[in-house]
Amino acid sequence: QVQLVESGGGLVQAGGSLRLSCAASGSIFSILTMAWYRQAPGKQRELVASITVGSRTAYADSVKGRFTISRDNAQNTVYLQMNSLKPEDTAVYYCAGRRAGGSFNYWGQGTQVTVSS
Numbered sequence: 538q539v540q541l542v543e544s545g546g547g548l549v550q551a552g553g554s555l556r557l558s559c560a561a562s563g564s565i566f567s568i569l570t571m572a573w574y575r576q577a578p579g580k581q582r583e584l585v586a587s588i589t590v591g592s593r594t595a596y597a598d599s600v601k602g603r604f605t606i607s608r609d610n611a612q613n614t615v616y617l618q619m620n621s622l623k624p625e626d627t628a629v630y631y632c633a634g635r636r637a638g639g640s641f642n643y644w645g646q647g648t649q650v651t652v653s654s
Contacts, residue, residue, distance in 0.1 A: 539563040546648030557617040559632030566613040575628035
């Protein structure tokens with residue numbers, strides 16, 4: 538079983554930066570593909586960024602060039618560096634993990650990110 542705990546959310550002005558962290562318990566973190574999702578009020582949850590076991594990354598078009606996902610397998614942690622934040626980035630951000638070939642079935646509780654204009 539894997540437990541995920543996000544941190545680093547908060548209130549920031551447009552143009553600012555935040556760094557989200559997701560700490561994982563358990564011994565299988567290094568074999569999981571990890572991702573960050575977000576859900577804004579009244580909208581569906583959307584995939585923001587993902588990182589594979591081999592550190593191959595992918596991003597939603599809306600965050601390309603502004604957000605960077607990374608992982609530290611020694612610390613069982615995945616990060617999301619968010620720069621040039623916009624009000625439309627306001628959402629609850631969730632950390633998620635999946636085994637190879639599986640679906641994202643490990644989820645954190647979420648952390649609120651609010652970007653003021």
